[in-house]
Amino acid sequence: MSNDIFVLIEHRDGKVSENAYELLGKARSLAAAAGGSVTALVLGQGVGNMASSLGAANKVLAVEGDSVAQFTPTGYVNALTPIVETGNPLLTLVPNTAVGIDVAAGLSAALKLPLASYAIGIEIADGLPSIVCQTLGGKINTEVGFTVGRGIVAVNGGAFAADDGRIEGQPLVETLSASGDAAGVVFKRFIEPESGDVDITKEDILISVGRGIEEKDNIELAEELAEAMGGAVCASRPVVDAGWLPKSRQVGKSGQTVKPKLYVAVGISGAPEHLEGMRDAELVIAINSDASAPIFGAAHYGVVGDLFDILPALTEKIGEAG
Ligand SMILES: Cc1cc2nc3c(=O)[nH]c(=O)nc-3n(C[C@H](O)[C@H](O)[C@H](O)COP(=O)(O)OP(=O)(O)OC[C@H]3O[C@@H](n4cnc5c(N)ncnc54)[C@H](O)[C@@H]3O)c2cc1C
Known part of the structure; x- marks a missing residue:
């Protein structure tokens, strides 16, 4: 049993994901409070190369092998189970993403460890973790603890500051061969978004239609x-489900999480599943004909009116302004 904090590092094309820095930054403060250290778990091939960008960790465990060369839930869970079992950390932090949620659930079942998901806050008090989780898509939060005093936490994107974990350095690197196999699942290929489509997660200005x-x-x-305005168009789920825009433009729980400087929500009611993907936008302007639409609760500025009047008028004004 240790007071260490393990962190699952997500990565793509040899680059550490933003959420890994968010988790590492938080892991450092938790480890300091618990009197333990931070271990980064990186699975793949040649992943030890990423260690220099994981300086927020005291140690990097590079887990290499065919079964983890690309992500499959079973490959990752089978490789991680003996590592987490042996290290027996106070907390194993995983990102609450499509990858992380599968790993968290699988590890929890394999090791009979409790799991808290949709976490937006974690503290250690008297050596015991206390976790704040979003429930019902963010309508209400819950505070939970673990009866066994330790467990797995799936952390929401944006819950913690990435800058706290973005530390260059030379942590100790230990390379292990991945144990187990992918239990019958074979990675075939990545299916990239349709070519020529914009990456809405990188746009500063988004006009989002519902x-x-x-x-x-x-x-x-x-x-x-x-x-x-020099921006791009994105959408709520019904617009994508109707086939009016590609899936790569969907914002929300089952789409992309965006953090633009400006998010203009047009004809969007503001369901929790939509808000989950855009609540960290710097400035939100909502245009909706229903003054009681929940989107106004998430907006900095609101226009109650008909989008078919407002959009052309706005475009004209901005065009005039040059
Ligand atoms: C598991 C799960 C995952 C989901 N994932 C997502 C997700 O990733 N993203 C997502 O968006 N949703 C998601 N949803 C769906 C979500 O619950 C809502 O159904 C959806 O966000 C509603 O989309 P909307 O706001 O465009 O439509 P509506 O809720 O129908 O709202 C339309 C709005 O347009 C306004 N309006 C109508 N006419 C005008 C007009 N002329 N001018 C101005 N305003 C007008 C109305 O007042 C209304 O507020 C998910 C749901 C589930 C259960």
């Missing part, structure tokens, strides 16, 4: 405004 846009042809109104 069901209020009514039909595919009307999306042109949002595209004109986006062009005038």
Whole structure:
């Protein structure tokens, strides 16, 4: 049994993901409070090379092998189970992403360790972890602890500052061969987003359309405004489900998480599943004909009105301003 904090590092194309820095930064303060150290778990091939960008960790465990060369839930869980069992850390932090949530659930079942997911806060008090989790898509939060005093936590993106974990350094690197196999799952290929499509997670200005846009042809109104402002168009789920925009443009729980400087929500009601993907935008402007729409609760500025009047008028004004 140790007071260490383990962190699962997500990475793609040899680059550490932003969420890994968020987890590492928090892990440092938790380890300091618990009197333990931070171990970064990196699975893949040649992953020890990433150690220099994981200076926030005291130690990097590079777990290499065919079964973890690409992510599969079973490959990762089978490789991580003996490592977490032997290290017996106070907490194993994983990102609450498509990868992390599978690993968290699998590890929890394999090791009979409790799991807290959708975490947005973690503290150690008297040596025991206390975790704040989002419930019902963020409508209410819960504070939980672990009866066995230790467990696994799946942490929401954006819950902690990435800058606290973005430390260059030379942590101790230990390389291990991945144990187990992928239990019958074979990675075949990545399916990239349609070529030429924009990456909405990297845009500073997003004009986001919801069901209020009514039909595919009307999306042109949002595209004109986006062009005038130098931004891109994204959408709520019903617009994507209807096939009016590609999946890569969906914002929310089952889509992308975006943090633009400006997010204009047009004809979007503001369901918790949508807010989950855009609540960290620096400035939110909502345009909705229903003054009681929940999106106004998440917006810095709101316009109650008909989007079919407001969008063309805005585009014209911005065009005039040059
Ligand atoms: C597991 C799960 C995952 C989900 N994931 C996502 C997700 O990733 N992203 C997501 O967005 N949703 C997601 N949802 C769906 C979510 O619950 C909502 O159903 C969805 O966000 C609603 O989209 P909307 O706001 O565009 O549509 P609606 O809720 O129908 O809202 C349309 C809005 O347009 C306004 N409006 C209508 N006409 C006009 C007009 N002329 N001018 C101005 N305003 C107008 C209306 O007042 C209304 O507020 C998920 C749901 C589940 C259960």
